[in-house]
Each structure stands twice: as C-alpha cells, then as structure tokens.
Amino acid sequence: MPGFDYKFLEKPKRRFQCPLCSKAMREPVQVSTCGHRFCDTCLQEFLRYAVCLCAQGSTSLQIYPDPELEQQILALPIRCIHSEEGCRWTGQMKQLQGHFSTCAFNVIPCPNRCSVKLTRRDLPDHLQHDCPKRKVKCEFCGSEFTGEAYENHQGVCPQESVYCENKCGARMMRRLLSQHSMAECPKRTQPCKYCGKEFVFDTIQNHQYHCPRFPVQCPNQCGTPNIAREDLANHMKDNCGSALVLCPFKDAGCKHRCPKLAIGRHLEDTTKSHLTMMCNLVGRQRQEILELRREMEELSVSHDGVLIWKLSDYSRKLQEAKLRSNHEFFSPPFYTHRYGYKLQVSAFLNGNGSGEGSHLSVYIRVLPGEYDNLLEWPFSYKVTFSILDQSDPSLSKPQHITETFNPDPNWKNFQKPCSSRNSLDESTLGFGYPKFISHEEIKKRNYVRDNCIFIKASIEIPQKIMG
Numbered sequence: 453m454p455g456f457d458y459k460f461l462e463k464p465k466r467r468f469q470c471p472l473c474s475k476a477m478r479e480p481v482q483v484s485t486c487g488h489r490f491c492d493t494c495l496q497e498f499l500r501y502a503v504c505l506c507a508q509g510s511t512s513l514q515i516y517p518d519p520e521l522e523q524q525i526l527a528l529p530i531r532c533i534h535s536e537e538g539c540r541w542t543g544q545m546k547q548l549q550g551h552f553s554t555c556a557f558n559v560i561p562c563p564n565r566c567s568v569k570l571t572r573r574d575l576p577d578h579l580q581h582d583c584p585k586r587k588v589k590c591e592f593c594g595s596e597f598t599g600e601a602y603e604n605h606q607g608v609c610p611q612e613s614v615y616c617e618n619k620c621g622a623r624m625m626r627r628l629l630s631q632h633s634m635a636e637c638p639k640r641t642q643p644c645k646y647c648g649k650e651f652v653f654d655t656i657q658n659h660q661y662h663c664p665r666f667p668v669q670c671p672n673q674c675g676t677p678n679i680a681r682e683d684l685a686n687h688m689k690d691n692c693g694s695a696l697v698l699c700p701f702k703d704a705g706c707k708h709r710c711p712k713l714a715i716g717r718h719l720e721d722t723t724k725s726h727l728t729m730m731c732n733l734v735g736r737q738r739q740e741i742l743e744l745r746r747e748m749e750e751l752s753v754s755h756d757g758v759l760i761w762k763l764s765d766y767s768r769k770l771q772e773a774k775l776r777s778n779h780e781f782f783s784p785p786f787y788t789h790r791y792g793y794k795l796q797v798s799a800f801l802n803g804n805g806s807g808e809g810s811h812l813s814v815y816i817r818v819l820p821g822e823y824d825n826l827l828e829w830p831f832s833y834k835v836t837f838s839i840l841d842q843s844d845p846s847l848s849k850p851q852h853i854t855e856t857f858n859p860d861p862n863w864k865n866f867q868k869p870c871s872s873r874n875s876l877d878e879s880t881l882g883f884g885y886p887k888f889i890s891h892e893e894i895k896k897r898n899y900v901r902d903n904c905i906f907i908k909a910s911i912e913i914p915q916k917i918m919g
Contacts, residue, residue: 458545459531468525470494476528476545480521484514489521534558646680670694704729753794754786757911760840761797764904773802780804785819788911793831794821797909798882807886812839812894816909817882820871829868830861834912839889842901851897852908853889 457475464476472494479492490498495515526546532539533548534557541551552558556573564585570578579586588602589595593611610627617629618639624632633640641650646665660666664682672694679687688695693713699706700719706729708718719726761783763769773779783797800813807813818831835857841850859866865882889899899905 457533458548459533459535461529461531461542464525464528468521468528472498476525477521478525480518480525481515482518482521484516489518492517532557701726701729704733753784755790755792757786757788757792757913759783759786759795759797759909761799761907761909762904763799763801763907766801766900766903766905770801773800774809778804778808783907783909786909787821788833789913791823791826792821792913793824793827793833793911794819795909795911796882797837797907798884799907800886803886805886807888811887811890813884813886814839814888814907815882815884817865818869820869824868827868830859830863831866832859832861833914834858835883836908836910836912837885837888838908838910839894839899840906840908842898842906853893853899855885855888857883859883 460476467489468476470477470480470491471488472490475491477489477491480489481492481495482489483495499513527544529542530545530548532541532551532555534555535541537557539555539557541555543551554572557571559569560572560575562568562570562575562578562583562585564579564583566583566585568578568583585598588597590597590602590605590609590611592609592613595605597605608626610625612626613623614626614629616622616624616632616637616639618633618637618641620637620639622632622637638654640653642653642656643650644656644659644663644665646660646663646667651659665680667678668681668684670676670679670684670687670692672688672692674692674694676687676692693711695712696709697712697715699708699715704726706722706726708722710718763781769781773781778800779802781799781801783799785794785796787794796817796819798815798817800807803809803811804813804815814837816835816837821827836854837856838852838854841852843850860883863883894900894905
C-alpha cells in the first residue's frame, strides 16, 4: 500500500525496518547471500548504484520475496492516516485499505463525476447543494436542470411569480412583467420632453410647472419665442431689448434708468458727467485704501514692548551681506506699550563698523509714531537685545546671548523723531552693538537652526507708564 506514511501505535521493531529508508518494510525481500531484508523498491533503487556489502566478490545477487515477514509487518497495529483530522480508527496495517471504504475523512471523487474531490463526510451536503451535476426541478415551470444550469435558470424563469420592479404592488408572472412596466405600471418612469429627465408617470404633469427647460414668454413682451424657464433671467438681463436697466455708472452715482436699447444713447450724452463721477469715486476709494492700509499696519504691530524677530533663509542673507558692504536688514516696527513709543530693530549679518566681517551687529532706533505728541522725550527706557538659543530645552538649557543698555538722553536718535525721518539715513542708525556676537560663536550652539535665527528686543517700561 504505497503512497503514504503509516501512523503506527508504536515504533516498529528494528527487524521490521528497512536499512535503506528506515521505515517499515513494504513488500519485503531477502538477499540470499547475506540474509538481509529490504523494501523491494528500496533495494532495486540501491542496486542501480552499488552492491550489497555482504556480497563482495559475488557476480550476482539472488533476491527472494519474504512473505512471512510481510505478514508480520501487515499485522502491526496502526492508526488511520487521517487521525490528525479526527478519525479514531485503529487496527492492523492490512485492514487499512478496507477502512478507507468507510472512513469519513477519506477523500473520494464525487459520484456525479463533477471533478470535485472531497471527504466522505462532506459528500451528502455537496450532492444536495453544491454539485453542478446534481438534478434539480424548477418549482415554477417544472423543467429539470443540472445544478449548474439551474443556477442560471433561477431569476429568469418566465413562470415565476414576481412583484413589479417599480414597487407599485402588482404581482405577476415574469413573462408579463415587461409589458406591465412599459405601458401599465403607474410607477413607471417617463422622460420629460423638454429637459429629458426621468420622472414617475403620475408626477410628470406637476413637473412641467417647475421644469427648467419648459418654454415661457418674456414678461417684457419683447417678442422672443420659446425661452427656456431657466434662461429667462439671463435673457432679461443680457438680451431683452425691452428690459429696464440701470446706467453702468450707477456705482459712481448715476441714477438713470431706461430700456436696454436706449442705454447707448444715454452713455453718449453724459460722457463728461460720468467722467467727473468716476474721478470723484477714485479719489474717495484711494483715501479709503490709505486709511485701511494704515489701520492694518497698526493692527499688525506689537504693543507689549517685546519684539521677537525671525530672520529666515539666514545663509543666503549672510552671503548677500558679505557681497554688499554695510547691508542692513530691518525688523517690523513695534510699540513699547499701547499708545507708546514706536521702535525698530536692524541687523547687519556681516557686521558694521568695528564688527564688519567678523560679527553680527544689532541696533535699535525710534521711529515717528502715532502718539509722539503725548509722550515724554527723550526716550529713556532700558533696552535688552538677545539672540535666542534654539536648542531643545529637554536636552540642554538654552544659552541666550543678551546685552542691555540705558539710552543716552543726549543721543540724537532718542529725541522726538520728525515725521520725515528716513529709516535708511546714516544719522538715524540708532544705538546698539557692532560686535553683538561673532560668527564663530554663532556656530557653537543652535543660534542658527533650520536656516533661521531669532533676535529678541524688549523694553522695560515702568508700570505707572503702562497704566
């Protein structure tokens, strides 16, 4: 019984094992010269490449079947080869083939020759429900089909009783359904002859009162025929010669209203007055834009005495500063407090004065502000500059570089500025530090990170002033 491994209840004794394959011998044969026993197939394969070691010097071997040993092997107790799948049968090896004829876990072909192989225990369910070769009779038309053909027949049998697909409640044989759906069903759909959309038959009349393509007449009686309802508004606005329209210069102040066909004559007759209206409108709008721009700038300015200025794209700007001597970058303006002094910070990335070429220089200046007439002069409040260390606080304590000074009241930059002061004028350079931080020191920590630096300026304002 070749083709699979047996599952012995106990390991076969050594005398039952083939010396070549180490399994229980199948069709055992004995070598006459030495008395050794082997599986017939194992020995034949072996002798193709070698001779029995015990028969050295012999020119040939005599091999005989060993029926007595074979009977002893066939009497060994084994389990069914399907024991791991759940079969509990045990018996002698020679009884295994007979057990297969009843084993529920043995794989057998479908008796209907449908090409499926399955276990014996799954066969009844397969024959009843799944086999494509089984015989099935249609309960509606009485025709007999194979299981495969019956699956195709289901859902198309002309004698089957079905409900109307439009859910009108009618029930009939399938062969009558087409005629009912096309000509009799009150829930059948029908296209609108104007817009082409599908509607239920008993609602299409109401649709025409709202159909966007339903033809209507112009209310101005201009004579244009068959205007689609959805196009009427555009017709009256752009094409109807009888529609009353306002002058195109209505936003500039012209109140004239006339039929559309006459608007051209009106424009020719009032060119001068329209031009005057437009000039006045442009003037008003320019003033409003200037006022809005000023208000937006004021809203965007800081009013708490602290500026944190981010200079992005640092490497490019540093290179630009090296190529252009005394190249200055300016911060957004900020206020010391609400209704306070207006200030601005500037930086020379490649240094200025004594720091040129080796340091970053930083300065602060006073700009003309909205509330200068209400403030005390000269400006005299403590100023602190910092370049911020961007190191991760969870890894190391940031080491900001900080410098603080009190403005000299005699320094002209801290006097009340005039409104015409030019921020690029050398005389208004402001006060600061030409050697605030060297280029080498900048590289030592994360003062530059993601190619940007942060410069902070803060003004120390007494509480009574802020109140």
